[in-house]
Amino acid sequence: MKFKGIFVVFVMLLAIWLVLNNTLQMAPLLIGAGVSLLLSVVLCTKCSVFNDIRLTPKTFYYTLVYLGVFIVELVKSNFDIAMRVLNPALPINPGIIKAETILKSKMARLILANSITLTPGTFTIDIKENILYIHCVHIDGDNTEKYAQSIVRKFEKYLEVLYG
Amino acid sequence: MEYLEIIGAIVTLIGAMFILFAGIGLLRMPDIYNRIQAGTKASTLGSMLTLLGIGLIHPDWLLKIVLLIIFILISNPVSSHVLGRAAHFIKVPLSSRTAVDKLAEDEDRVTQSK
Numbered sequence: 225m226k227f228k229g230i231f232v233v234f235v236m237l238l239a240i241w242l243v244l245n246n247t248l249q250m251a252p253l254l255i256g257a258g259v260s261l262l263l264s265v266v267l268c269t270k271c272s273v274f275n276d277i278r279l280t281p282k283t284f285y286y287t288l289v290y291l292g293v294f295i296v297e298l299v300k301s302n303f304d305i306a307m308r309v310l311n312p313a314l315p316i317n318p319g320i321i322k323a324e325t326i327l328k329s330k331m332a333r334l335i336l337a338n339s340i341t342l343t344p345g346t347f348t349i350d351i352k353e354n355i356l357y358i359h360c361v362h363i364d365g366d367n368t369e370k371y372a373q374s375i376v377r378k379f380e381k382y383l384e385v386l387y388g
Numbered sequence: 389m390e391y392l393e394i395i396g397a398i399v400t401l402i403g404a405m406f407i408l409f410a411g412i413g414l415l416r417m418p419d420i421y422n423r424i425q426a427g428t429k430a431s432t433l434g435s436m437l438t439l440l441g442i443g444l445i446h447p448d449w450l451l452k453i454v455l456l457i458i459f460i461l462i463s464n465p466v467s468s469h470v471l472g473r474a475a476h477f478i479k480v481p482l483s484s485r486t487a488v489d490k491l492a493e494d495e496d497r498v499t500q501s502k
Contacts, residue, residue: 299433
């Protein structure tokens with residue numbers, strides 16, 4: 225099933241081209257479609273990264289839900305870090321903790337690690353197989369295992385539906 | 389039209405405030421890992437809001453600005469991850485307030501068993 229990967233990359237490239245051009249005239253559209261097709265075929269015949277995506281109507285719904293959850297987390301944790309930075313006592317309890325993920329596909333792990341990195345207060349230092357090493361500015365409570373699971377679980381339940 | 393400009397200016401101002409917090413965080417945090425946290429990521433929301441504000445002032449640019457925001461969202465975590473990974477790899481010391489370092493524990497175990 226290499227066609228799915230090629231198709232996904234083709235649609236992405238064409239969308240970026242159309243947004244940059246800001247027109248729907250025939251000539252730019254055809255040039256964009258041709259170049260996108262060529263690039264996606266050349267680059268993606270051997271790459272398997274996009275093959276794990278499930279293309280069903282449910283995928284679009286869950287992608288939107290995931291984006292919503294992600295943006296809420298982003299804003300929340302930005303305020304959290306801003307408060308910690310401005311507090312004269314600097315209330316931080318940093319450390320590198322270990323979290324296991326149940327996600328199998330490479331793409332899903334990539335998105336999970338990037339989402340954890342983008343929410344301030346936590347960032348992924350290393351991934352080994354299914355174990356993520358996460359640096360946290362403030363570890364809540366004494367149980368680091370439980371806290372690590374709570375960070376991963378927030379995003380994992382949506383990515384599980386998207387990629388399996 | 390004028391309302392949009394005022395809203396855009398306010399959004400840009402909030403974004404600039406987040407970038408200011410990121411700068412203060414860079415000065416106050418004790419070690420490199422916490423500085424990466426404050427410096428690279430409080431600025432993510434900051435630059436996103438700043439760009440969005442500009443997009444509201446000039447609505448024709450909005451689509452391209454959304455594209456810019458997506459590129460920032462993709463490149464930002466990768467760069468901060470690489471910085472942190474490299475710092476841990478050459479054993480930059482963590483601050484004395486650090487509670488646990490599970491990665492160093494696991495790497496020690498691997499080198500001992502070899």
